[in-house]
Amino acid sequence: MKRHEIKSDIAWATPTQIKVHGLDLCSEIVGVVDFGQMAFLEIFARLPSANEARMFNAMMVILVEHGITPSSLATRMTYCGAPEAVQASVAAGLLGLGSVFVGSLDNAAKMLQDALPDPQASVDLKEVAANIVSAYRGRHEIIPGIGHPFHKPIDPRTPALFKVAQETGFRGRYVELMENIGAEASKQYGRPLPVNVTGAMAAIASEFKLPWKMCRGLAVAARAVGLVGHIIEEMRQPMAEEIYYRIEHEATEHSRPRE
Amino acid sequence: MKRHEIKSDIAWATPTQIKVHGLDLCSEIVGVVDFGQMAFLEIFARLPSANEARMFNAMMVILVEHGITPSSLATRMTYCGAPEAVQASVAAGLLGLGSVFVGSLDNAAKMLQDALPDPQASVDLKEVAANIVSAYRGRHEIIPGIGHPFHKPIDPRTPALFKVAQETGFRGRYVELMENIGAEASKQYGRPLPVNVTGAMAAIASEFKLPWKMCRGLAVAARAVGLVGHIIEEMRQPMAEEIYYRIEHEATEHSRPRE
Amino acid sequence: MKRHEIKSDIAWATPTQIKVHGLDLCSEIVGVVDFGQMAFLEIFARLPSANEARMFNAMMVILVEHGITPSSLATRMTYCGAPEAVQASVAAGLLGLGSVFVGSLDNAAKMLQDALPDPQASVDLKEVAANIVSAYRGRHEIIPGIGHPFHKPIDPRTPALFKVAQETGFRGRYVELMENIGAEASKQYGRPLPVNVTGAMAAIASEFKLPWKMCRGLAVAARAVGLVGHIIEEMRQPMAEEIYYRIEHEATEHSRPRE
Amino acid sequence: MKRHEIKSDIAWATPTQIKVHGLDLCSEIVGVVDFGQMAFLEIFARLPSANEARMFNAMMVILVEHGITPSSLATRMTYCGAPEAVQASVAAGLLGLGSVFVGSLDNAAKMLQDALPDPQASVDLKEVAANIVSAYRGRHEIIPGIGHPFHKPIDPRTPALFKVAQETGFRGRYVELMENIGAEASKQYGRPLPVNVTGAMAAIASEFKLPWKMCRGLAVAARAVGLVGHIIEEMRQPMAEEIYYRIEHEATEHSRPRE
Structure with missing residues (x-):
């Protein structure tokens, strides 16, 4: 059987030393690098500049x-059955971060990166946006990254993110393209369809040159932190068992004989 | 059926506002709070001081x-079968963070917190440590948080963490107790058993008054970030398929007929 | 580095043949062996007798x-976010099969197997049972496998299982011991504490000489089948989104400003 | 807030009775129904006929x-870190049953069901097959369900399954269409591309009128059983730790300093 190489460049250790992405864990990371920089290091294999760190942290938080x-409820339901396995509760909550809730982030990033493979290319972004909107309309598909069923008239997270982008030099062509898509869609559909948080995140991730397939990874890592918060609350102030009792009762009432 | 209250104090949203642990997401978190502070906020329901943030970040990184x-290999194996579901790959890697690799963190924290429920209590920590070591020896149980099979003579992460603890005011009674346990165990067992990274982390988590049951949550959240790094490497430089071919071949060679 | 052997005896394949536990998949399994026998084959590495199959199937169903x-709700919550990844929904539901709901099966089997390592040993089971009950009482621990908060006065599944055990020759010493434990506990606690389904299953698994650590595996495999049933219902008649809306609304009502 | 109905028709219980899909668990299922029939009941909400049971069992086994x-390796890696949480090991192995290994089953079933929404329709299956093959070729997409990189010249599981289909009355129009697709693809591509096990399963699932979106569920439920078998072997004859040591050593050798 032919053997192929197995190689990892992330980390290595000897009895006296540990290196992660080329940095000495004990002298160059612990006490020096914060959790946000560390997440950046894991994703980009280098430390961020101050502006990159500020923009990246804004996305992560x-x-x-x-x-x-549904995700935090899956975590709480799992904790209620397996409180000894906190890792399983976090995992259960992550598993629902699929096409419905997080998939639109990948989709929006793919849309932007497919339309603008080279952000420096001299193209008319208004025209690119018009073509994208027309194509989605033609296929009767929902355009990812614009409009929001709950946060109206605008998603307040979008200006917050774009403000940081402005201040850190991340307000580039992908942000511009995303805004043009929102404007063009609003025009073509005849109702306000401003950029939502997903569109804003996708645009900024693209400014970071993060391939669209990796966007979901950011969301998953960040949400793991949040799910630990839900486990801590569930430990002190549980709701899972009460939800289960109520739903079981209601869902089977129509068939259960009167007790 | 009697109904009990269902209540969460973590976050709420209206169409125009989102609050997380009492802070306005758009004006008080995005662009202001970094990912490490945000993780602290999720766990302690308040923002950290500068010293708390530095110590907490050191633990997380x-x-x-x-x-x-085994954990990052489970992630890579899963990615190889379901590359479209990055959330599932991260989850698979988290699932092995159980008793063998991360459980000793809980155990060490429990040992410290059980022995010293009130860190201000005026007790002789040397005596407390001696009692703990004798009790574990009597039960033929391994003392968590001391010694390391690979990192010898000392685990280099321990002094790195304790240095930050010194600088940030976290070198308190739990750290002292943990060090006494290492010293006492070395004496009773007649071989060097210094505090390892798990013991150091457990001591510092106890200084943060983090109940031992929540320690594993920190590890799980942090590792989710690292597993994303492994997925990114697996995307570009895969090893899962090669491992699978090799192992399948070797594991079944003894029974398979010659081809 | 010293290499240790890597060996699996479960299955192997050549381009023209596949063997599972020594049986030819295409001529000795497909069309010949049913799903229950196949599960038995996976666990015991041999096919069951007719009596073994009937008893084993009774346990599995x-x-x-x-x-x-909580488990099926975690599955439904996950499906609602990631309908494209059915495997993740099943996995999420399995993750809560921990100490609270399924752990008592392991515990009951451990209790029986520790007390009666050799089922042929000539011991007085009444006395063994009395010692077990006294020991649990002394430690203020709940005795696994007896009593039920909902199925009263008896758990109807216990006589159903024990009837099949009687008919198939599986009503042996572990079943007898379990019944003695229920009787003795009822006496010592002064209220009816009959064997519940968990105790009955643990006793029969022990009659199969299944080590207690493997009991949870049976439950997990069987439940995976049931969770697929819940996904199919959730596809046609969803409840996850409605639960999420209701709970989110109720849980945050106390802090959300009036809209 | 408007409330929608929450309703489940799968099961209900009173203190003295449990019903699953309309059958009394204790008198009509336990001791009567086997694990294969029970799986059928979960999926189709009714018990199978003898022929249905035989065909369904053949698919499941x-x-x-x-x-x-990669799936069983993920299970073993997880067991090595969390042996106390067998449910997490099974879940980890299921998580990789995604687009690469199991997705082709859904895809093949979708291809068949889209092409033949009404299996009784009087259409020329040869022509339908020719159109399908041409369409996939035109889009440069791989046709699911035909050819196999390892099982050559034919996948031995296909004739085994189709033999049972013949004997049980399940050799219907979807099987015929699948065979036509294999024949037509072999002709158009000029090399043997016979129906593989995935194509055979997809055809038979379609004969069962199982919507293509539910096919993956069958695979996930069945594989859960197999993964328990791998955990049992890993308990007695472990390989995970050895794999981890070897791979860690090899993967980092290029960067680690000589010790």
């Missing part, structure tokens, strides 16, 4: 906590 | 990346 | 479906 | 065990 969601 | 481990 | 539970 | 795979 927005992904951490979304309150009571 | 040490947990992020451990190179090729 | 009892574990498949428990209606709306 | 083929999905249970695939030897050492």
Whole structure:
């Protein structure tokens, strides 16, 4: 059987030394690098500049906590059955971060990166945006990254992110393209469809040159932190068992004989 | 059926506002709070002081990346079968953070917190340590948080963490107790058994008054970040398929007929 | 580095043949062996006798479906976010099969197997049972496998299982011991504490000489089948989104400003 | 807030009775129904006929065990870190049953069901097959369900399954269409591309009128059983730790300083 190489460049250790992405863990990371820089290091294999760190942190913190969601409920349900396996509760909550809630981030980033493979290319972004919107309309597909069913008239997270982008030099062509898509869609559909948080994140991730397939990874890592917060609350102030009792009762009432 | 209250104090949203642990997401978190502070906020429901942030970040970054481990291999194996579901790959890697690799962190924290419920109590820590070591020896149980099979003579992460603890005011009674346990165990067992990274982390988590049951949560959240790093490497420089071919071949060679 | 052997005896394949536990998949399994026998083959590495198959199937079918539970709710919550990844929904539901709901099966089997390592040993089971009950009482621990908060006065699944055990020759010493434990506990605690389904399953698994550590595996495999049933219902008649909306609304009502 | 109905028709219980899909668990299922019939009941909400049971069991047993795979390796890696949480090890192995290994089953079933929404329709299956093959070729997409990189010249599981289909009355129009697709693809591509096990399973699942979106569920449930078999072997004859040591050593050798 032919053997292929197995190689990892992330980390190595000897009895006296540990290196992660080329940095000495004990002297160059612990006490020096913060958790946000460390996440950046894991994703980009280098430390961020001050502006990169500020922009990256802004993205990460927005992904951490979304309150009571199907994801945090799955975590709480799992904790209620396996409190000794906290890792399983976090994992259960992450598993629902699929096409419905987080997939639109990948989709929006793919849309931007497919349309603008080279952000320096001299193209008319208004025209590119018009073509994208027309194509989605033609296929009767929802355009990712614009409009929001709950946060109206605008998603307040978008200006917050774009403000940081402005201040850190990340307000580039992908942000511009995303805004043009929102404007063009609003025009073509005849109702306000401003850029939502997903569109804003996708644009900034693209400014970071993060391939769209990796965007979901950011969301998953950040949400793991938030799910630990839900486990801590569930430990002190549980809701899972009460939800289960209520739902079991209601869902089977129609068939259960009167007791 | 009697109904009990269902209540969460983590976050809420209206169409125009989102609050997380009492802070306005758009004006008080995004662009202001970094990912490490955000993780602290999720766990302690308040923002950290500068010293708390530095100490907490030091703990978190040490947990992020451990190179090729059973956990990162589970992530890579899963990615190889379901590359479209990055969340599932991260989850698979988290699932092995159980009693063998991360459980000793809980155990060490429990040992410290059980022995010293009130860190201000005026007790002789040398005596407390001697009692702990004798009790574990009597039960033929391994004392968590001391010695290391690979990192010898000392685990280099321990002095790195304790240095930050010194500088930030976290070198308190739990750290002292942990060091006494290492010294006492070395004496009773007649071989060097210094505090390892797990013991150091457990001591510092106890200084933070983090109940021992929540320690594993820190590890799980941090490792999720590291597992994303492994997925990114697996995307570009895969090893899972090669491992699978080799192992399948070797494991079944003894029974397979010659081809 | 010293290499140790890597060996699996479960299955192997050549381009023209596949063997599983020594049986030819295409001529000796497909069309010949049913799903229950196949599960037995996976666990015991041999096919069951007719009596073994009937008893084993009775255990498996009892574990498949428990209606709306925290586990099936975790599956439904996950499906709602990641409908494209059915494997993740099943996995999420399995993750809560921990100490609270399934752990008592392991515990009951451990209790029986520790007390009666050799089922042929000539010991007085009444006395063994009395010692077990006294020991648990002394430690203020709950005795696994007896009593039920909902199924009263008896758990109807116990006589159903024990009837099959009687008919198939599986009503042996472990079943007898378990019944003695129920009787002795009822006496010592002064209230009815009959053997519940967990105790009955643990006793029969012990009659199969299944080590207690493997009991949870049976439950997990069987429940995976049931969770697929919940996904199919959730596809056609969803409840996850409605639960999420209701709970999110109720849980945050106390802090959210009036809209 | 408007409330929608929450309703489940799978199971209900009173203190003295448990019903699953309309059958009394204790008198109509335990001791009467086997694990294969129970799986059928969960998926189709009714018990199978003898022919249905035989065909369904043939499909399920083929999905249970695939030897050492990325999926079973993920299970073993997870067990090595969390042996106390067997449910997490099974879940980890299921998580990789995504687009690469199991997705082709969904895709093949979708291809068949889209092309033949009404299996009774009087259409020329040869022509339908020719159109399908041309369409996939035109889009440069791989046709699911035909050819196999390892099982050559034919996948031996296909004739085994189709033989049972013949004997049980399941050799219908979807099987015929699948065979036509294999024949037509072999002709158009000029090399043997016979129906593989995935194509055979997809055809038979379609004969069962199982919507293509539910096919993956069958595979996931069956594989859960097989993964328990791998955990049992890993308990007695471990390989995970050895794999981890070897791979860690090899993967980091290029960067680690000589010791």
